[in-house]
Amino acid sequence: MTMLEVRDLHANVQGREILKGLSLTVNPGEVHAIMGPNGSGKSTLAHVLAGRPGYEVTKGEVLYQGKDLLGLAPEQRAREGVFLAFQYPIEVPGVSNVYFLKAAANAIRKHRGLPELDAMDFLALCKEKAALVELPEELTRRAVNEGFSGGEKKRNEIFQMAVLDPALAILDETDSGLDIDALRIVAEGVNKLRTPQRAIILVTHYQRLLDYIVPDFVHVLADGRIATSGGKELAQELEAKGYAWLEKEPAPAGTR
Amino acid sequence: MSAVESPTPVPESAAPGSGRRSESDEAQRPEGRDSLPARAADDKEALREATRRDEVAPWLAALEAGRRRGEPEWLASLRDEASARFARLGFPSTRDEAWRQTSVAPLSRTRFDHATRGAIDDALDALPGFRFGGAFAGREAVFVNGRFMPELSSLGKLARVRVRSLRHTLQEDPDVLAGLIGAAADDEKHPFLALNAAAFQDGALVEVPERYAVRAPIHLLFISTGAVASHPRTLIGMNRGAQATIVESYVSPSGAHSFCNAVSEVLMGDGAVLDHVRVQSESGKAFHVATTAARLSRNASYTNHSLCLGAAIARHDLVVRLEGEGASTELNGLFASDDAQLHDTHSKIDHVAPHGTSRELYKGVLGGRSRGVKNGLIVVRPGAQKTDAQQASKNLLLSREALVHSTPQLLIHADDVKCKHGATTGQLDDVALFYLRSRGLDEAAARALLVWAFASDVVSKLKVAAVRESVERFLRERLGATGAVPGTPA
Numbered sequence: 001m002t003m004l005e006v007r008d009l010h011a012n013v014q015g016r017e018i019l020k021g022l023s024l025t026v027n028p029g030e031v032h033a034i035m036g037p038n039g040s041g042k043s044t045l046a047h048v049l050a051g052r053p054g055y056e057v058t059k060g061e062v063l064y065q066g067k068d069l070l071g072l073a074p075e076q077r078a079r080e081g082v083f084l085a086f087q088y089p090i091e092v093p094g095v096s097n098v099y100f101l102k103a104a105a106n107a108i109r110k111h112r113g114l115p116e117l118d119a120m121d122f123l124a125l126c127k128e129k130a131a132l133v134e135l136p137e138e139l140t141r142r143a144v145n146e147g148f149s150g151g152e153k154k155r156n157e158i159f160q161m162a163v164l165d166p167a168l169a170i171l172d173e174t175d176s177g178l179d180i181d182a183l184r185i186v187a188e189g190v191n192k193l194r195t196p197q198r199a200i201i202l203v204t205h206y207q208r209l210l211d212y213i214v215p216d217f218v219h220v221l222a223d224g225r226i227a228t229s230g231g232k233e234l235a236q237e238l239e240a241k242g243y244a245w246l247e248k249e250p251a252p253a254g255t256r
Numbered sequence: 257m258s259a260v261e262s263p264t265p266v267p268e269s270a271a272p273g274s275g276r277r278s279e280s281d282e283a284q285r286p287e288g289r290d291s292l293p294a295r296a297a298d299d300k301e302a303l304r305e306a307t308r309r310d311e312v313a314p315w316l317a318a319l320e321a322g323r324r325r326g327e328p329e330w331l332a333s334l335r336d337e338a339s340a341r342f343a344r345l346g347f348p349s350t351r352d353e354a355w356r357q358t359s360v361a362p363l364s365r366t367r368f369d370h371a372t373r374g375a376i377d378d379a380l381d382a383l384p385g386f387r388f389g390g391a392f393a394g395r396e397a398v399f400v401n402g403r404f405m406p407e408l409s410s411l412g413k414l415a416r417v418r419v420r421s422l423r424h425t426l427q428e429d430p431d432v433l434a435g436l437i438g439a440a441a442d443d444e445k446h447p448f449l450a451l452n453a454a455a456f457q458d459g460a461l462v463e464v465p466e467r468y469a470v471r472a473p474i475h476l477l478f479i480s481t482g483a484v485a486s487h488p489r490t491l492i493g494m495n496r497g498a499q500a501t502i503v504e505s506y507v508s509p510s511g512a513h514s515f516c517n518a519v520s521e522v523l524m525g526d527g528a529v530l531d532h533v534r535v536q537s538e539s540g541k542a543f544h545v546a547t548t549a550a551r552l553s554r555n556a557s558y559t560n561h562s563l564c565l566g567a568a569i570a571r572h573d574l575v576v577r578l579e580g581e582g583a584s585t586e587l588n589g590l591f592a593s594d595d596a597q598l599h600d601t602h603s604k605i606d607h608v609a610p611h612g613t614s615r616e617l618y619k620g621v622l623g624g625r626s627r628g629v630k631n632g633l634i635v636v637r638p639g640a641q642k643t644d645a646q647q648a649s650k651n652l653l654l655s656r657e658a659l660v661h662s663t664p665q666l667l668i669h670a671d672d673v674k675c676k677h678g679a680t681t682g683q684l685d686d687v688a689l690f691y692l693r694s695r696g697l698d699e700a701a702a703r704a705l706l707v708w709a710f711a712s713d714v715v716s717k718l719k720v721a722a723v724r725e726s727v728e729r730f731l732r733e734r735l736g737a738t739g740a741v742p743g744t745p746a
Contacts (some may be wrong), residue, residue, distance in 0.1 A: 022383050029363070033704065050690075050694050051690075051693075051694070052690050052694075053686065053690060054686070073698075073699075074690060074693040074694045075693045075694075075697060075698050075699070075702075077694075078693070078694055078695055078696035079696050083694075084694050084695075086691060086738065089691070090685075090688045090691040090692075092688070092692070092706070092709045093712050093713060094708055094709045094711070094713065094715070094716060095705055095708060095709055095712070096713020100692075100695075100705070101695075103697060103701065103705075104695040104696040105695055105696075107696040107697060107698070107701075108696045111696075143709075143712075160695065164695065164696070240334050
């Protein structure tokens with residue numbers, strides 16, 4: 001079954017139309033990269049898919065595993081297996097990472113008809129998944145994202161993804177603000193989470209992430225639509241040419 | 257402000273026409289007089305005067321009736337002065353600057369029973385909870401309607417700390433208290449302070465000997481029941497180098513229309529260290545007015561945690577005077593109001609001596625159509641150079657009808673000081689809510705978690721586990737999300 005089918009999606013943010021007829025098909029096991037210049041609608045797409053309140057869909061439809069996704073509340077989408085890694089993860093002081101995740105994981109398990117995990121099982125699971133993204137175990141016990149460095153926050157997002165085990169993971173600019181070492185660790189974590197069942201959408205401005213997480217498909221967004229799609233070589237082309245050619249003008253030298 | 261239900265009928269003396277205090281002073285002006293502005297003002301003044309007299313009359317009568325013979329002369333004259341001061345001041349009105357946002361009209365219109373000993377029966381079921389599940393066994397003094405209850409108290413594990421009933425002390429050894437009553441709580445403009453001084457019958461006297469550190473915390477539990485007015489008084493003497501943790505809690509069984517007017521005075525000798533916790537979780541129909549006043553000698557360190565959770569109207573005046581060089585204080589507060597509750601805290605940190613440090617963090621969580629008032633004053637006196645004072649007040653509004661008045665004030669009369677203050681008021685962050693929901697938590701759980709997170713830095717400073725857990729439990733219940741709010745981080 002198709003994982004995600006986006007058809008002619010139009011969406012407004014604060015009354016301004018950002019997505020203007022976007023269509024996209026994602027199958028299980030595939031990694032799709034969504035690239036594009038700032039303001040092209042990449043992050044809006046990610047947030048619309050996760051159900052952010054205030055992001056208003058005016059036209060089009062989104063089918064997730066054959067079901068209407070847009071009618072679901074954000075938490076229902078999460079429980080159905082949609083995960084969004086935030087570009088700017090939120091700090092939640094006073095609430096430890098593992099307790100927060102346990103509440104989330106058990107909400108999801110309950111929805112799926114699975115028994116809730118007890119504290120011991122959950123800690124064992126956390127330990128295993130933290131190792132996957134090289135997140136120091138100490139950070140899993142600290143308050144959610146509080147006092148984390150930029151890299152630690154991003155690693156924590158991938159750690160959460162690993163624990164919550166989504167069918168569709170959307171990573172919103174997970175590479176932004178990371179130095180090369182942090183980028184490598186995050187990317188390796190994501191690669192370990194690639195499975196034939198899971199689909200991943202990588203939203204990114206730069207090609208650099210795609211050196212580490214090699215996508216099956218690359219889509220270039222411009223002005224709220226997919227301007228062009230291709231294989232991983234499209235990303236390299238973009239790296240060389242920049243986004244300026246999308247404006248249907250020849251790219252002047254040095255405009256990147 | 258929003259209406260707070262008047263729990264018992266209006267006293268006869270405040271019948272219409274006799275000038276009951278209200279917003280409708282204008283409407284009550286007698287008809288047919290000439291309307292010259294001066295004349296109108298005179299009339300208004302006369303009406304206020306009549307109102308004040310009517311309101312204080314039953315209280316003065318109760319004071320007179322409750323007067324004990326044989327009190328030492330210093331105390332008798334202290335009471336006379338306080339009583340005269342209360343008669344002169346009357347109950348505060350919203351025309352008084354310090355009470356601008358807090359109308360005590362529902363309180364001044366209520367008739368209370370002034371008996372000092374009330375029935376404990378209706379509080380028995382709740383008693384284990386009031387006792388924090390027995391966490392303070394052997395170090396707990398219990399007061400019911402302001403009166404020490406030896407049969408409910410357990411003071412067997414105090415070692416060298418003295419915890420005595422103020423009443424017993426007054427009977428047996430009154431002169432040890434001479435000069436101490438009112439030594440710290442000396443605001444002569446505060447009517448409730450005057451009322452307490454005139455009326456108090458009992459309370460706690462805690463004395464920690466010189467250079468003695470009490471490891472286990474001591475609990476003073478004040479239970480108010482029925483429609484009783486009580487005026488408990490606490491006096492804490494921390495001798496030089498003494499260290500202690502003292503928890504005061506003020507409770508009433510649910511539904512009680514009680515009025516508790518408490519005063520706590522703290523005298524800190526050189527280098528003394530006190531962690532002073534105050535939990536007010538009275539019935540949603542109760543009135544609670546309190547003053548906590550501390551005086552700090554050289555290098556003394558006073559921490560006050562104030563959790564204001566219950567009562568229909570609660571007002572707390574917290575005054576800390578840093579009188580010795582190098583003294584420091586930390587005020588850590590949380591109020592959580594809902595429905596039509598009103599929580600008012602006025603804090604004053606008075607830097608008198610040089611090299612003083614003060615840190616204040618107050619947080620308010622307001623739901624329903626509740627009101628909050630946080631007035632924070634920092635005074636730096638002329639000689640108090642090198643003072644380092646910081647004050648922050650942060651409020652979270654959970655409903656459109658809730659309202660908070662947050663007023664930080666600095667009065668600085670020295671030129672070599674560091675002072676910072678700030679106040680913020682906001683709502684739950686939409687993006688944060690979305691973040692939590694995107695992980696599978698439903699909206700109610702996500703909201704609860706964020707409120708929890710907001711309050712956590714204040715709550716986590718509570719070192720006494722039993723108290724911290726009880727406050728956490730309260731927040732969980734208040735947030736209606738039992739089980740959804742995880743524990744604090746390891």
